[in-house]
Amino acid sequence: MSTKPVHLAVYDTLADWETGHATAYLARGGYAVRTVGPAREHVRSIGGLSVRPDLALDELRPEDSSLLILPGADLWDAGDELAPFARTAREFLDAGVPVAAICGATAGLAREGLLDDRRHTSAVSFYLAATGYKGGELYVDADAVTDGTLVTAGPTEPVAFAREVLGLLGVFEGEVLDAWFRLYHDSDPAAYAVLQQAGAR
Template identity: 55%
Template sequence: MNGSVPRVAHLAVYDTVADWEYGHLVVELNTGRFTGVPYQVRTVAESPGPVTTMGGLRLLPDLELADVSPADSALLILPGSAFWDSGGGAPFVAKAAEFLQAGVPVAAICGATAGLARAGLLDARRHTSAAPEYLAATGYRGAAGYVDQPAVADRGLVTAGPQAPVQFAAATLGMLGLASAEHLDAYVGVFHCADPAAFGALTAAA
């Protein structure tokens, strides 16, 4: 990894943010336990007040969204939340567009993919989500690029459905260049497939 790139990942948080969707990813980024490259994970919200997750946890954000710059980040993570399905999240979508324009990766899962779709950010990229019908309901023009896979990475953008937090983590770690394909296969084998045979391969690669 280029030493000039900040090892800081920014996690967007908002009321009803889906706790399970980002958990695997932020653990691996923060600890670096299987990659050897720990990142600082900082939470970002629209305002400085606390937010309440879908699981009832109260989170006090580290930063306000307006203060986040792609120049100071290696990754923007956009989890799902109830507000994405009511057309919310526009400031986070605008920040995602800013990151992508600057060549800084974005990882979006579940409802956040619908927010990106509405803004046209999926129109020219391969992508996935909960289901093709879910994104089609946004009226977006990128249906031809939909891939029926748990997680998809294309040109700096990872997308995934809510049922695939492990694959979301693996695809994002791969996009950041933190692990080989074999290592990531072992990661999915352990944490998604509960395959004990994969654990040896995972720890051997760490």
């Protein structure tokens, strides 16, 4: 397993519920989770949480990271303020470092052209179509989609988003990953025993 940290983007209006499953189990799986903001000043989530980033975006380099996570935020659809995060996602993908985007962040990637040639999903297809991107034929109606090193998901699927991230980085695999998803997404009690036996609760 890589010892490089995972980087969680944080910015004003971020949807704080969308990445919690992923970051919690990445941390349990041995990854340090570091926050990266537009600068090092505090940002405030939609839920009112104040977060002081560990580093500023211009300090982040793909070679120092295992993954960049981009949560949704109202700001993704309110102008170009978060466009630098989409440009950084391009740098990560070009370097072969994974990116995971959920909710409004998928629209940011679409505007950057990163979904024009990759299978992807989002809230609904017409949400991304409104960006004017060219990847509509590659849109998949699914809870979450992984294409190579890119994970995308819609706003109602934080658990499926986490499943794809955890699988991509090898935190859980096979029946353990499936059981994890069934427990947290479907409340399947049979999955608990699988996780308990694997020491993966």
